[in-house]
Amino acid sequence: MKKILFVVGSTRRQSFNRQVADYVCELLQSRAEVSCLDYADVPFVNQDIEFPAPESVIRVREAVKAADALWVFTPEYNYSYPGLVKNLFDWLSRPLTAGDYETPTPIREKRVALTGIGGAGKTSKCREKLAELLTFIGAEVAEPSLGLRVDMAAWGTNQLTLDEEQKAQLAEQADSFLGLL
Numbered sequence: 001m002k003k004i005l006f007v008v009g010s011t012r013r014q015s016f017n018r019q020v021a022d023y024v025c026e027l028l029q030s031r032a033e034v035s036c037l038d039y040a041d042v043p044f045v046n047q048d049i050e051f052p053a054p055e056s057v058i059r060v061r062e063a064v065k066a067a068d069a070l071w072v073f074t075p076e077y078n079y080s081y082p083g084l085v086k087n088l089f090d091w092l093s094r095p096l097t098a099g100d101y102e103t104p105t106p107i108r109e110k111r112v113a114l115t116g117i118g119g120a121g122k123t124s125k126c127r128e129k130l131a132e133l134l135t136f137i138g139a140e141v142a143e144p145s146l147g148l149r150v151d152m153a154a155w156g157t158n159q160l161t162l163d164e165e166q167k168a169q170l171a172e173q174a175d176s177f178l179g180l181l
């Protein structure tokens with residue numbers, strides 16, 4: 001079974017993006033081995049602490065390397081992706097040893113699916129910019145990405161309800177992504 005590593009771009013306790021990731025995890029049950037990347041402890045990129053890399057960065061690199069693919073679930077922050085997500089991919093873009101730009105980074109040629117849930121724009125600006133970043137650092141972004149809108153009631157309750165159309169869209173994205181692996 002293929003290993004898919006989920007990356008959730010929000011650390012909010014009741015994150016809608018985490019709720020979508022949980023739904024997709026169920027959807028993939030028995031068709032893929034899913035795990036969720038724990039990266040909240042990764043420090044801000046700073047070239048002063050790159051070599052040797054911090055423990056958390058080593059752990060994240062190993063998790064990415066071991067995965068056949070990544071699936072990012074992220075909110076949109078001000079028409080872009082959250083700084084947390086940028087910081088993670090900035091680390092993953094960097095050489096493992098000082099000055100070694102030949103050895104591929106763990107993110108290089110990794111297939112990545114993108115899903116985002118947010119307001120009326122369905123995270124389109126975030127996904128557009130994130131696809132650009134990921135392509136720049138050598139990942140292979142699976143098209144099309146998927147944008148979803150949070151249902152009105154959930155803004156008050158923090159309990160997301162996906163409608164049938166959204167569930168069908170996620171099922172289609174899952175089938176198509178698995179088909180690429």
Ligand SMILES: Cc1cc2nc3c(=O)[nH]c(=O)nc-3n(C[C@H](O)[C@H](O)[C@H](O)COP(=O)(O)O)c2cc1C
Pocket residue numbers: 010011012014015016017018074075076077078079080117118119120121122123
């Ligand atoms: C700093 C900040 C900027 C935001 N900008 C946007 C935005 O550009 N587009 C959007 O749809 N929602 C925006 N939102 C609202 C988020 O969609 C909302 O907070 C959502 O719950 C975040 O995802 P999460 O539930 O997975 O944490 C923003 C929220 C924050 C905190």
